[in-house]
Amino acid sequence: MRLAAVAETFHRLQGANPTPTTELEYASPFQLLVAVVLSAQSTDKGVNIATRKLFALAPTPEAMADLGEAGIAEQIKTIGLFRNKAKNTAMLSRQLLERHAGEVPNDRAALEALPGVGRKTANVVLNTIFGEPTMAVDTHIFRLANRTGLAPGKDVVEVEKRLVRRIPKEYMRDAHHWLILHGRYVCTARKPKCGECLIRDLCLYRDKTE
Known part of the structure; x- marks a missing residue:
């Protein structure tokens, strides 16, 4: 996809949803961090059901x-x-208290040093909490980036780096959320809803559906 088409893609996504956000429920940076750790190989809906009970009992690292x-x-x-997620959550809570005075750090290396926190989780926190222009590539974004021609790559890190290079700066703050939502609800894995797609004419996917 040409850079002009990339810019137009995000112009349209912004027009349709000016203030996108994560579907995970949280009331603090700590709660978002825990929710993202719990979301690995789980749906946001399922995580929200679990964290409503969990955060009612334990809303803070302490x-x-x-x-x-x-x-x-x-x-x-x-x-x-x-x-395994319970083990990581308990350990990361203790480490936040011991190393960061109970605060979620605005630093990639410090985040990735926490149990259960990988590159994708760190990118979500840096983007959603701290407004950093990062791109958390999950299965939805990886599929969408390759299928549409937005930023093809053989692995998630390559796709992430290409997206960061190709997306205009004015859209980077919200780009992660737009792409996840588009991949989750429109550009779905088995049968993309091309007939409902805002960027159908820009997308390079050859096997478009009606």
Whole structure:
């Protein structure tokens, strides 16, 4: 996709949804961090059901550390990989208290040093909480970037770097959210809804549906 088409893509996405945001529910940077850690291989809807109970009991790093691995696991047992996620959540809560005075750091290296936090999770936090022009590439964005020709790449890091280079700066703050929502609800995996797509005429996908 040419750069002019990339710019037009985000102009249209912005026009349709001027203030996009994550579908994960949270009331603080800490809660968003935990929710994103829990969202790996799980749906946002399922994570929200679990975190409503979890955050009611443990809304802060102190309370989460006190709740402990077993207590966390009991609250999130409806989501996949809950035992490992409970372990990571308990450990990252303790590390936030020990290393960052209970605050979520605005630093990629510090975020990725926390248990259960990889590049994608760090990018979500840096973008959503701190407004950094980062791009968290999940399965939806990876598929969409390759299918449309927006930023093709063989792996998530390559796609991420190409998106950051190709998306105009004025759209970078919200680009991650627009792409996730478009991939989740329109440019779906099995049968994309090309007939409903705002960028159908810009997209390079050959096998468009009606």
